[in-house]
Amino acid sequence: MGKRLLILSAAMGAGHDAVAGELARRIAPRGVEVCVVDVLDLVPLRLGHGLRRMYGAMLRGAPWLYEWVYQEFFVAPGPPPASPLTVLIARGLERRTGELPPDAVVSTFHVAAQAAGWMRLRGRLEAPSLVLVTDFAAHRMWAHPGNDRYLCPDEASARAVAERTGRPAARVAPVVRPGFRRAGDGGRLRRAVGARPGERIVLVSAGAWGIGGVTETARGLAASGRYVPVVLCGRNGRLRARLREDGIGHALGWRDDMPALMPGAYALVDNAAGQTCREAFACGLPVVSHRPIPGHGRDGAEAMARAGLSALARSPAELLEILDGLGGERARRARQRRVDLLFDAAQADHVIRAALG
Known part of the structure; x- marks a missing residue:
């Protein structure tokens, strides 16, 4: 029997889905059944879709309001509280994993990481939970101590997440086509x-x-x-x-x-x-x-x-x-060396396959 991987994403823009899709493309041919789920679809009464529209409306017409939300909930000191949205997603996710138990779960969206960590901490998710952080600035909504491992874009974000959660965090190469x-x-x-x-x-x-x-x-x-x-x-x-x-x-x-x-x-x-x-x-x-x-x-x-x-x-x-x-040659070479180091790291799909056993 093959392994089963559940990837949690969200169509908030296209970046989270792009990472989830590329992970699925890399891992599925290895005999792994991969399922990508938009966690906002797990929220009842289409409230998740309403949240997506509200987020887009804030960025377009009221960026000051999003800035306030970000400061209050994303970067405030201390661990984030378990919001009603997190609990609703976790309940939907619990039903989903009960029907098709995964061998590992990977979150590419911060609210998904909160929901998976919440479940894992309470014994409602048996599979290891990994978080692939897709922001260079890893705010506190990415970090939940219930998750088993964090895959981060650079050393600075890995240190920050490890300090917040007490969980292993390491740098991985960007996941791009x-x-x-x-x-x-x-x-x-x-x-x-x-x-x-x-x-x-x-x-x-x-x-x-x-x-x-x-x-x-x-x-x-x-x-x-x-x-x-x-x-x-x-x-x-x-x-x-x-x-x-x-x-x-x-x-x-x-x-x-x-x-x-x-x-x-x-x-x-x-x-x-x-x-x-x-x-x-x-x-x-x-x-x-x-x-x-x-x-x-x-x-x-x-x-x-x-x-x-x-x-x-x-x-x-x-x-x-x-x-x-x-166009300066010296600046170009210095920048390219730093970018090469960014990609000179473990591949996220290799780490995930190891977690699958």
């Missing part, structure tokens, strides 16, 4: 936007939901005359239409061929410090954080900059200054 490690010639992006020889294309990422001040960022890049902004609008059709109407650079919708597009860019300007940054690291594309979204976006951008993986531009003028300096 293999295509990002095989950089192409970049021709697809240049053809897609009609770039002329010598023009420097800067990708401006707005995430899967197309949020943040990317319009202002693209306008500043275009006005400089030195860069051609290409905004990755995700699934936000309104943003894409608005950019096209205003004639600000180029606007692309959701794309599945990012491994072929990224090598054609000069740099990535990002505002969320999420999976898109890891994909850029994998293909050697420099990352600059600018106008980060509040909460985890800002903290993640600062953490990446402290680690020397990216730069953080705190003003439009500084953004242009940083971009102008990216």
Whole structure:
């Protein structure tokens, strides 16, 4: 009888699901039955979907409110309380694991980590529970002492999680599709936007939901005359239409061929410090954080900059200054050494397969 792995994710943006999907792709061919579950689907009365809509609405229209929520519940001192949402997800998860008992559980979303840890601590989950932390700034919602092991993006976050939980925590390489490690010639992006020889294309990422001040960022890049902004609008059709109407650079919708597009860019300007940054690291594309979204976006951008993986531009003028300096050979080599160290770590799927026995 084969082993069974349960991966817990959530469609809050696309990053958590991208990691869960890549883990499943790597592990399933090894004779393991892999099931990926969106924990928000476990909440009754579609309340989880309401939470997702509320989160998106806060980021788009009331970022100050999300910042307040983040400060009160995500980074406040002490362990987080067991919220009603955690308990509801745990109850749904208990029913799910009772029907199909897994041999291991992996959480790629912080509320999933809370629910799995809550169950494990109370003896309601027999399988080992691992947490794959997908934020560079590992806030307290990732950390629950009930989980058995933590897989973190770097040494700093691993130390922080281990101190909070008393559980083993170690660094693992970013979980990205293999295509990002095989950089192409970049021709697809240049053809897609009609770039002329010598023009420097800067990708401006707005995430899967197309949020943040990317319009202002693209306008500043275009006005400089030195860069051609290409905004990755995700699934936000309104943003894409608005950019096209205003004639600000180029606007692309959701794309599945990012491994072929990224090598054609000069740099990535990002505002969320999420999976898109890891994909850029994998293909050697420099990352600059600018106008980060509040909460985890800002903290993640600062953490990446402290680690020397990216730069953080705190003003439009500084953004242009940083971009102008990216072409220097010394800076490029130093950045690449740090990125190579990021990927020179244990593979998350190897650790998970060991937990499966």
